[in-house]
Amino acid sequence: xxxxxxxxxxxxxxxxxxxxxxxxxxxxxxxxxxxxxxxxxxxxxxxxxxxxxxxxxxxxxxxxxxxxxxxxxxxxxxxxxxxxxxxxxxxxxxxxxxxxxxxxxxxxxxxxxxxxxxxxxxxxxxxxxxxxxxxxxxxxxxxxxxxxxxxxxxxxxxxxxxxxxxxxxxxxxxxxxxxxxxxxxxxxxxxxxxxxxxxxxxxxxxxxxxxxxxxxxxxxxxxxxxxxxxxxxxxxxxxxxxxxxxxxxxxxxxxxxxxxxxxxxxxxxxxx
Numbered sequence: 525x526x527x528x529x530x531x532x533x534x535x536x537x538x539x540x541x542x543x544x545x546x547x548x549x550x551x552x553x554x555x556x557x558x559x560x561x562x563x564x565x566x567x568x569x570x571x572x573x574x575x576x577x578x579x580x581x582x583x584x585x586x587x588x589x590x591x592x593x594x595x596x597x598x599x600x601x602x603x604x605x606x607x608x609x610x611x612x613x614x615x616x617x618x619x620x621x622x623x624x625x626x627x628x629x630x631x632x633x634x635x636x637x638x639x640x641x642x643x644x645x646x647x648x649x650x651x652x653x654x655x656x657x658x659x660x661x662x663x664x665x666x667x668x669x670x671x672x673x674x675x676x677x678x679x680x681x682x683x684x685x686x687x688x689x690x691x692x693x694x695x696x697x698x699x700x701x702x703x704x705x706x707x708x709x710x711x712x713x714x715x716x717x718x719x720x721x722x723x724x725x726x727x728x729x730x731x732x733x734x735x736x737x738x739x740x741x742x743x744x745x746x747x748x749x750x751x752x753x754x755x756x757x758x759x760x761x762x763x764x765x766x767x768x769x770x771x772x773x774x775x776x777x778x779x780x781x782x783x784x785x786x787x788x789x790x791x792x793x794x795x796x
């Protein structure tokens with residue numbers, strides 16, 4: 525497992541941004557996590573992050589950056605993007621390859637559109653530029669579960685929507701749900717609720733044309749949250765974007781498909 529350093533960067537608004545730095549490679553990467561960031565920040569999950577990225581660590585210099593610790597009520601995607609821009613400026617990290625997973629995608633789109641000097645290339649993995657009716661139904665369902673403290677149901681639903689491997693274990697749902705509920709129950713449910721709530725009004729359609737850096741759009745053809753047509757729309761809106769859709773993968777295509785690390789390497793080669 526690679527060594528890592530975890531810190532909390534203090535922003536000008538007084539909030540703290542949890543960050544994990546790892547890897548010794550020449551390629552600078554900044555990763556913006558998905559909604560799991562509302563369950564556990566990179567700082568709290570540093571060891572598991574290092575293990576997950578162990579194969580990339582020799583080739584990349586990675587910064588996994590969580591959203592600010594305290595997410596205020598009605599904090600928007602644009603507010604989060606401003607936090608990340610300040611963090612990148614403060615750490616003198618740009619230009620980087622900005623890797624955005626799921627709920628992190630709309631934040632990365634705003635950063636790339638508004639501060640192209642910070643982004644050498646953009647990765648939009650299992651994400652979208654807007655929330656359509658299907659995505660809204662999923663997010664609103666999760667908000668209801670979070671609000672009602674239905675952690676077993678929430679843990680099970682997020683798992684089966686993310687991992688193809690989970691489909692083989694539907695028969696074990698009664699036994700697995702309590703375990704998943706314990707794992708996904710956050711220390712601060714309000715943080716998760718506000719992170720999810722902030723997604724519902726997202727529509728970055730008007731700024732996709734302002735993204736000029738090389739862009740990889742990657743997703744699963746069976747993603748039940750951000751469907752394959754949304755992925756295609758997003759790729760068409762960004763000039764020169766490369767679309768890679770992993771056949772039969774769900775929302776966790778970037779976590780499970782062997783095509784994802786291959787596409788990342790191809791993006792690095794094309795960019796440098």
